[in-house]
Amino acid sequence: MISTKNPITKTKITVAHGDGIGPEIMDATLRILDAAGALIEPEVIEIGEKVYRSGSKAGIQPSDWESLRRNKVFLKAPITTPQGGGFKSLNVTARTTLGLFANVRPCMAYSPYVDTKHPLLDLVIIRENEEDLYTGIEHRQTNQVRQCLKLISRPGCEKIIRYAFEYARAYNRRKVTCLSKDNIMKMTDGLFHSVFDEIAAEYPDIEKEHWIIDIGSALLADEPERFGIIVTLNLYGDIISDIAAQIAGSVGMGGSANVGEQCAMFEAIHGSAPDIAGRGIANPSGLLNGAIMMLVHIGQGEVAAKVHNAWLKTIEDGIHTGDVYQEGVSKERVGTKAFADAVIERLGQTPQHFKIISYAAAPKPIHITSGHEVQQEKELVGVDIFLDWTGGTAQQLGDAIAALPDSPLHLKMMTNRGVKVYPDGVPETFCTDHWRCRFVSKIDSDKVINKKTIWQQLALLNENGYDTIKTENLYTFDGQPGYSQMQGE
Numbered sequence: 211m212i213s214t215k216n217p218i219t220k221t222k223i224t225v226a227h228g229d230g231i232g233p234e235i236m237d238a239t240l241r242i243l244d245a246a247g248a249l250i251e252p253e254v255i256e257i258g259e260k261v262y263r264s265g266s267k268a269g270i271q272p273s274d275w276e277s278l279r280r281n282k283v284f285l286k287a288p289i290t291t292p293q294g295g296g297f298k299s300l301n302v303t304a305r306t307t308l309g310l311f312a313n314v315r316p317c318m319a320y321s322p323y324v325d326t327k328h329p330l331l332d333l334v335i336i337r338e339n340e341e342d343l344y345t346g347i348e349h350r351q352t353n354q355v356r357q358c359l360k361l362i363s364r365p366g367c368e369k370i371i372r373y374a375f376e377y378a379r380a381y382n383r384r385k386v387t388c389l390s391k392d393n394i395m396k397m398t399d400g401l402f403h404s405v406f407d408e409i410a411a412e413y414p415d416i417e418k419e420h421w422i423i424d425i426g427s428a429l430l431a432d433e434p435e436r437f438g439i440i441v442t443l444n445l446y447g448d449i450i451s452d453i454a455a456q457i458a459g460s461v462g463m464g465g466s467a468n469v470g471e472q473c474a475m476f477e478a479i480h481g482s483a484p485d486i487a488g489r490g491i492a493n494p495s496g497l498l499n500g501a502i503m504m505l506v507h508i509g510q511g512e513v514a515a516k517v518h519n520a521w522l523k524t525i526e527d528g529i530h531t532g533d534v535y536q537e538g539v540s541k542e543r544v545g546t547k548a549f550a551d552a553v554i555e556r557l558g559q560t561p562q563h564f565k566i567i568s569y570a571a572a573p574k575p576i577h578i579t580s581g582h583e584v585q586q587e588k589e590l591v592g593v594d595i596f597l598d599w600t601g602g603t604a605q606q607l608g609d610a611i612a613a614l615p616d617s618p619l620h621l622k623m624m625t626n627r628g629v630k631v632y633p634d635g636v637p638e639t640f641c642t643d644h645w646r647c648r649f650v651s652k653i654d655s656d657k658v659i660n661k662k663t664i665w666q667q668l669a670l671l672n673e674n675g676y677d678t679i680k681t682e683n684l685y686t687f688d689g690q691p692g693y694s695q696m697q698g699e
């Protein structure tokens with residue numbers, strides 16, 4: 211238990227002990243924080259497997275959301291998400307519901323005490339947490355084809371990228387690297403990259419660079435020491451954070467923060483490790499590192515530094531849990547409780563091999579509001595109508611649609627899975643049952659159309675037996691196309 215000394219200045223935090231090894235590592239972590247003099251007052255809630263099994267699809271009771279919203283700081287042990295049955299990931303729900311837009315994951319090598327091929331690795335991955343392919347908007351509209359919607363917003367990009375630069379300044383990091391795939395996804399990843407360039411210009415003291423995600427990931431795996439802060443989109447960030455933690459040799463030691471404008475959640479990067487639960491052998495370092503980030507976040511940087519330095523000294527002294535124990539390097543193999551005791555014994559000491567950590571000038575929690583949108587003139591210039599059709603070749607479909615009498619719009623071209631197949635397709639292109647038909651004004655393909663003509667076009671197609679499965683309107687913004695061009699457009 212955290213002591214009740216000096217209750218006036220204590221920060222209330224919501225704490226969940228989670229599943230599997232969660233309760234063991236949370237007890238160890240809270241004991242260390244208490245011994246270090248952290249001024250926190252935990253309010254315990256129950257989340258995870260038991261709550262899921264009691265019928266809550268989200269793994270948390272509605273009343274416990276109130277605790278999170280009231281305290282705004284959440285220290286969370288890992289939980290077990292039951293497979294199937296429509297259970298939702300509590301992490302994803304917490305991130306989106308509480309607006310935790312930034313996932314911050316520091317990765318560091320603790321060589322030679324923890325085995326790694328990259329002893330100089332010391333980087334922070336800042337991953338966008340609310341958008342991208344993780345919005346869960348998926349559809350199946352034909353027998354053959356399914357889709358997942360990738361949503362990227364300008365405010366979303368601004369928030370995460372500005373956060374990365376503010377974080378760099380607060381933690382004295384000299385370089386921010388952006389990773390995206392804007393050579394292929396020009397509209398979505400292109401926005402992320404261009405917002406990165408805009409915001410980077412406001413931080414001339416910080417070096418900036420951009421890599422395409424594929425070569426960027428290869429460089430990360432091969433020469434991680436070249437990176438300081440990496441800022442990237444949700445999916446890429448998810449993947450590269452695990453790569454970075456793995457090559458650092460410390461998946462069991464990494465902590466992470468999910469930070470929003472109002473709330474923040476801190477945790478270990480690993481899961482509930484049911485295979486070792488209840489045996490008292492789990493490494494509490496991941497959750498402890500999450501808790502250190504929490505202390506910095508709530509302005510208790512001195513306590514955070516005290517805990518961090520004592521923890522580094524424990525690692526240096528070779529007192530290791532089984533997951534990182536190395537014959538010839540480690541001095542003592544300990545369980546969860548003894549490891550926590552060793553950290554507590556070293557509170558007030560500093561490491562000799564590792565750099566001494568200082569959070570004396572604790573950065574204030576970074577609050578970022580989204581930018582001011584410049585309203586551009588939006589004009590409707592066409593529509594992509596998608597069909598479920600298996601009646602023949604692309605040429606036959608295109609010719610049949612183009613020949614429909616009294617068509618209000620002009621069929622400009624068709625694609626199948628993004629490949630142009632009409633007009634001038636080639637027979638070698640493999641076609642599925644999912645067709646995109648691009649319709650524009652009959653007078654001039656750049657001319658503004660109105661929604662009524664789109665409904666008329668849809669009605670005409672349906673009356674003639676075509677299964678229209680969805681539409682995407684084509685807009686220009688200040689005359690610039692707000693849609694990807696097809697080949698030959």
Ligand code: NAD
Nearest residue numbers: 288289290291462480481482483484485486492493494533
């Ligand atoms: P895991 O991270 O729980 O375990 C992977 C391996 O690492 C296991 O062998 C485990 O024993 C070991 N390990 C993990 N943490 C350790 C620690 N602190 N000390 C020593 N060894 C440790 O991953 P998993 O097995 O894929 O997932 C188990 C459960 O955790 C699943 O139900 C999954 O959904 C859940 N999970 C939860 C979170 C979270 O709550 N944030 C994150 C990931 C996975």
